[in-house]
Amino acid sequence: MHFKAEHAPEGSGKRCLVDCKIEESCPYTAKKHYIEQGRWGFYVWENDYFGIAPTEEEKLDILRTSSPYGRCVWHCDNDVVDRQSVIVEFENGSTATHSMIGGTSKPCRTLFIVGTKGEIQGTLEDGSFVVRHPDARAGHEYTEERVTVNVTNDSHGGGE
Structure with missing residues (x-):
């Protein structure tokens, strides 16, 4: 568009x-x-x-x-989507959403997964994610752990 x-x-x-x-x-x-x-x-x-x-x-x-x-991005036969939103419902009833937005200030892939036992949040190119779990102890909302992943800019996160 x-x-x-x-x-x-x-x-x-x-x-x-x-x-x-x-x-x-x-x-x-x-x-x-x-x-x-x-x-x-x-x-x-x-x-x-x-x-x-x-x-x-x-x-x-x-x-x-x-x-x-x-070639200039405006003067070629570029047919790559510049924005996209998808909602998927799986057979087991779980759902996923995917949003792709081109032309952002920081080219990156941001991940946010919410499950019944916690969540994972991070930016793939930053090389780490935060894993959170609800914490039922009095005075606590959740526990948090940073997990490092080995990702380079050229690897496309394994999605080549």
Whole structure:
């Protein structure tokens, strides 16, 4: 819904590093995401180079010339959803909700699971979660434990 040509800011071009007049201030610039922040390398570089990452200059050239990841998000055939809400009811009566929102300030996956014996809350990219259990003792609401998980920005949390 959002990344369509009619929503493109004035001065945007067809490719971030070729003809975009607003590239340096654009929150979606390919240079910022794929080179400066090193995000999503598995999809952008390694698939094309069999696991061998190109140099920074090669990356810039690839984004300028051949990679679909160098195109402007508003001026391409991007058909990825920019927002989505799903409610699922399982056979056993439990339910789950999933909300995906693109274009957030902090690109991350936030998890909040509530069960009959407690809850789990955290952000996958932060590398830890908080597990809480109700505590029936007088003067106590719940117990809380932080659990560390080994996650890197490129692993997609195992959901590749």
